Amino acid sequence: MKVGLDVGGTKTDAVAIDDEGRVVASVRLATGWGADAVIRTVIEAVTALAAEPGVAAITSVGIGIPGQVDSASGRVSHAVNLGVDELELAASVAPRLGVPVRVENDVKAAAVGAYALHGAQGSMAYLNLGTGIAAGIVADGELWRGSRGTAGEVGHISVDPNGPACRCGQYGCIEAFAGGGAVSKRWNRPGSLPIRDIFDAADAGDPIAVDLRAGMARGVAAAVRVLVLTADVDAVVLGGGVTALGERLMGDVAAELAASAAASAFMRSLRLDERVELLPSGSHAAAIGAALVGAMVVTDTVDTEGALTHG
């Protein structure tokens, strides 16, 4: 049985999937802060899953985690919202879990999961709309890893030199328009769900909120165009925290795509409206993708001595 973990900034989602890719069991834990606590969270999540009814022998573990990930070695760098600067994650947990462990960037893992849930054929980009914005591209079942770790970093493509400042130092980046972190910072009002507050305030006519909300649709639509015009993926599947807004966000994005289709026969020919989809909420896509990544043939073998009971 394959186990996959999506280690997020606050929660870790873990699933066990069978050979047909069905989710047999899932658990959800709070993610610890810092390298040692992240290791503990991983061990606890796998241990908890192993104790769930229906979970047979675990044969592999895959971990999706934010930050820069060297998937060959299982090393994680700069996972700032986990308090992790450098962590040999695979090497740290594999000996205690007693099974092969593979680590992948969380967006790339989610792309693999979304591709499986999407029918596992053709080509697809998964566009993650969270604190930041990034995409994972999968074609013919293969994750596009790129040469130096920036494949899918569409969030830092500038689409307006007069747009808002981005944390990366540029102006008008897609992420500056539509990233949850950047937009919340510009909104700068109290509230635990700032993006939802912005949409509510925009509905009520607040001009700042109207502007921020329009910018989000613009940024997401721009990312969709970039992905289709560069990689020509069949479909762009949207996921991540910001997509909890569901149709409220999708309606705006559809309107933005319709406006460019109305202005341009070329854009119209792309049929972007038919190619954009929302990942169903509660789909466990990231954890499922991590489980699939974990089960891939590991060329750089990691030490798998020890057993789960050591955890």
Add this chain to the structure above:
Amino acid sequence: MKVGLDVGGTKTDAVAIDDEGRVVASVRLATGWGADAVIRTVIEAVTALAAEPGVAAITSVGIGIPGQVDSASGRVSHAVNLGVDELELAASVAPRLGVPVRVENDVKAAAVGAYALHGAQGSMAYLNLGTGIAAGIVADGELWRGSRGTAGEVGHISVDPNGPACRCGQYGCIEAFAGGGAVSKRWNRPGSLPIRDIFDAADAGDPIAVDLRAGMARGVAAAVRVLVLTADVDAVVLGGGVTALGERLMGDVAAELAASAAASAFMRSLRLDERVELLPSGSHAAAIGAALVGAMVVTDTVDTEGALTHG
């Protein structure tokens, strides 16, 4: 021996390459206008190559041609600067040439050729700067074809909503900033080499030319960023008519990339300056790429009855 043709708007470049990929012979002909004349040009070019010293038996022919190409069937559509609306090119010439014929979009064929000339390893984007702007992406020896024929169409990504109108109906497209056709149209003065005239006039201080020249560097730099941030290719190789300007263009592009690297640690980390290269002039990249495409296994077989002597 593999033959490759690059059918351009005015000239057709044809090469014969041996099994090691070396150019054994090359010929250059004026391209005829319209479907029948294009067919004649292809037959003449192959016949002329076959008569060159050192050219042994021809085993395959590949044709790179502008417009929409269905590489499976060898059909060409909307090759407007050849006067071709629809043409079953492979089916029309294969019976007369007596060898398998494969047709590919000219930019994609050039990408395959540039990849071979670039050492045939890792990943690379070929960015064609001609009348229009488009790219071809090759990774691990495979041309990225995409799902619906728009892979590499980075020319129609808008990078400034207040930028110049593009022929596609959008504003501020990369092609509107840097495409030879769009820039010449805005310059709108007599002269057979308008882009060179613009650079000369900019050197002399003409403010319109200075503006157009700056826009070109901006557009090319934006295309490079899009290709690296989306596909994360190792290298972006620039080719096409506009690159005849050589270092005059490259200097401006390098300065534009240096400015964004100075403003952004993230952009600096991409080392774009080290990843952009100019295709050597006279390299026959497009024709070589067409020859390599022509030699690929043809799954949808075309009729190859008849012989070259029928041509």
